[in-house]
Amino acid sequence: MIDVEPLSVPLSPGNHVRGAWHAVARLLAEAGVQVVFGLPDDDLHALDALHAAGVRLVVCRDQRNAVFMATGYALRSGALGVALVGKGPAVTNTVTGLLEASSSGAPVLLLSGGTAAERRGSGAFQELDQQAVVAPLVKSATRVEHPDRVAPAVRRAVLVATSGATGPVYVEVPDHLLAVDVPVPPPAPPVERPTSASVAADSAALHVLRNAQRPIVLVGGGMRHRNADGVVERFAERVGAALSCTASGRGVVDESSVRFIGLAGLYAPDRAKALWADADCVVVLGSRLEETATYGWADELGTTVPVVQVNVDAAGVATRYAGPVVLGDGADVCAAWLEQVVDSAPVEWSKRVNEVHHGLRTDHRRELAALAAKPELHVVEVLAALDAELPADRVLVQENGLQDMWSYSFPRFECAHGAGSVVPSEQTSLGFGAAAAIGVRAAAGDRPVVAFVGDGAFALFDADLPTAVALGSGSPGPGLLYVVLRNGGYGWLHSQLGPHNRDLAGTALVDPDAVTAQAPALRGVHQVAVTKGSLRADVADAWRRAQDGGVVVLNVPTRLEDALFADHQLGGAFPTAD
Template identity: 45%
Template sequence: MNDQQRPRTPDAVVPVAAVPDAAPASRAFDGTWDLVAEFLARQGVDTVFGLPGDDVLVVSAFERAGIRLVWCRDQRLAVHMASGYAVTSGRTGVCVVGKGPAVANAVGGLLEAATGCSPVLLLAGGTAVESEGARTFQDAPALALAAPVTKWAGRVTHPDRLLPALRRAAALVREAPRGPVFLEIPDGFLEQRFEVVEHLLDSRPPLPARYTAPEPPAEVSGAKRPVVLAGGGLRGARVPGAAERLAEALGAALLVTASGRGSVAESHPLFCGLAGLYAQPPVRTLLDDCDLVVTLGSRLEETATEGLPQGVPVCQVNVDADEFSYDWPGPLVHGDAAATAHHWADALGTGAAGAGRETGPTRPADGGWTCRITAVRRDLEAWAALPAHPELPDDQVRVKAVVREISRALPERAVVVHENGLMDIWSYLYPVLRLPAGTRSVVPSEQTTLGYGAAAAAGAKLAAPEAPVVAIVGDGAFDLLRVELPTLLRERIGLTYVILDNGGYGWLQRMVDNLDGPPHLFTADDPARPEFDGGVLTWTVAKPADTAEALRAAMSAAAEGRVAVVRVRCSADDWPPVTGVASDEEIRACAAPAGPR
């Protein structure tokens, strides 16, 4: 065989010397907080709340990264502010605290964020790795404290693990269902030089798998007297109007939980207000007669299920199996609540929102159900117009009337923040408070942590600087915020607080009153408090005619970056008609319609 006859090796497999790829670009940092700040900035974080420990290098690191620092005076309130920022903006709220007791103080904020599904990242200092077990100063079991109330609690054990830990935390805090994440950064390598791969700083959240919503279960498509209940899982939905479209398709009454408020247009003709603890008798009667409840993004905690009929199927739609309540009959649908509702609305025949096509039920619904819904709305409107507690003196300010004035004063696309004491429960009752179009609502979770709303309002304002923010709080809750008033003034966080002031803890006083206990054990006979110092603008409402002008002036001052307080002097006898405060007889009497229709 000559050379021309010898088989040739194909070019594709001719061995060649390997040419190494160019090394990925790297980035050097002079210390831990420089790396943390750069990572957060690339994640879109523009504001950080907190109270640092001895390591004040964090201050200059965040300033160099262009991140606004809101340094607070209390770690728990700082977490609440980060939570209010997160709920209002839909982005991650970040909080930085020291180690040991600072983490312990922040745990109450983490608990509220966990049950409220707030995406909060808490970064804390920690004992140096080489000093573990040496009984060092402020050593504490931070992971054990944080783990029960977070999605993940981690500790960086080596400098090389800092960036991977940050990437994991950023992914988990945003993954549905959202919730808080805790990361402890030990002291030992705070000033160590870091070098990381540049492109790893641009971490992005995991891409969700393609979601195909199932067809409506038979219980849904066959219901004749359905109710749609929108929960907090609909907050921040990419495509709004999901609950409304499904209610239209089913011919269903439309209700919300407390945390779901703001996710549904309250002007919708099928909307009947809140379910559960805050449902008034006309709504409870409607629920008694329904044959299906569809819940969208609700955990069905106790305050949401009070009054739901036993034995009626409850079709739950939730993004995670752990979010379902397993106490109710009915199908469990695993998926995004908004996407599922839109898909079911399409399947049942309604057109896209705003498309000009006819909307309405395409399945055989009970012909009188829509009329019932309309009648319930009419009864609620009549009740809201009634004066509350006619047994009180005529010159006594009624909280119900104050809340109605707030409704009139609110512009579209405002932010309303709630507490959950006695007097401020009036603000949960629809249509005493009616949210204008596009209004966002920030409420405590089922934990109803005292002081959450008062602090969260500051974070809400920083998340929505162009929106008027009105916080409706009790005096007990606002007292917890007093330590942070200098923070609000320094940062020019302009918002309006309406303080319903009965001189103490009205809910507890009402419980004592129901047992014929001593008057004013938890509230003062005269609820007037000392005025605030240091630049807080205050208006006192002592008689009904003062309310509208005080609200107008306060909201105008807040628009100029001032902290404005409207203090309403009220009585613990001005209780809201909800279970646990009032008897069934009192609630029915309070909700009696105002004369013939």
């Protein structure tokens, strides 16, 4: 929505600061913001204000990357991510980032400059109706017109971004507020967020749960940072459910649990598909049930087989599926259900779930043994080397190209023992993971952060490789490890050049020189060209070098045919739009 801020009663002079950006910076510090990503306007008023308030600005080269970084920070930390840009083209450069933040449900605040009120409509330098540009992609879009509205607008934006179904918001600070007195009233008492839910004994959802004999619990990205005490696993154990997740829901549950059967939909392992076909109830926690999450579902799911959806926001409910809907926080609802349901784990179903989990692990061990005997290096072996050489609490930041999608396949990559995962949303913006890794690094403290990206995504991002170096030099803990899969192909596009469209075979969708390319030479970046024989040693050396805050790039030559969906054309492996 686009907000028009009304005027308010001015406060006493003692509550004023000089300049709107100094007020904004003070308000950010008040909200607990420690780092902002972006590229300030030419006048540098915002940079000066952040410095005075003790808020660090990570200077980016590309405004799109800045919003990606803020999104990565928000997804990893659960706290507000903030991006700062100028006006006009600086704002339009952020649109892809806002699209990704909106689809990911990331609490991000985008701050921008704006044309002074007295110059609007005059063809002013970089003049643009910025609210109209960003409004479709944010929860609220506010242009502050009067000094009295700076503090209320920023405080409201922070509250909206971080409440309910979280998402991005936008606040524009026009140039006519740069040098005026701005009131900053004392903060209001903290917002109360109750953390309990009650469930009526005759609840339709409880009726379904009590009668289910073959349930599956599907965990989505809306459950990020909501399962610290493992209530989801306890609930699944109580009702005897298999555990699955969407790509964005990885890291919510411990994937070492014998109830975990891998991802859902497009990324579901073949072994798990029989369980999905036989389920008599699916409980969905914090997912909008996008296409990739439901791809391959039998017609019975959501028709004769109930899908119980739990979502904090009604707008996130997929109304095409039949079954009870519960509006509330997934963790709170699971805790309430635990008090109402009795142990009902059907022995035969639990046995099948256990067999699928252990079967997936056995398959993976056999796969690695078979690949070890082959001369070529495989992406699956790279993931295994990362798993073997890096600490268990690593955070993997992913892209969604063709070969990097191996990391979506459990147990080839596993979120267990504290490991984390940050993935693109359903929008899968190219370059998101490479840039978001910088924000994740800022939020991860002393945890290892690995970006697992294709060469195309890395090339799109590499203008901000110096930003990664600068962040590591001033932050505690390890730096960043970029694993760049170099095949020279345009991912899914190249994979479609098959017999059915051989007339297009001359289209330039592959760059052979990219296979042996490296990242731009840059001080502070250590590069390794990985080979199969030295893989484990190269990964171990890269991690050792990254521990002092540096940036390490592992350049991994890969083959175009080494892809998770290599045997399928796009129309057969991925849902087409209706």
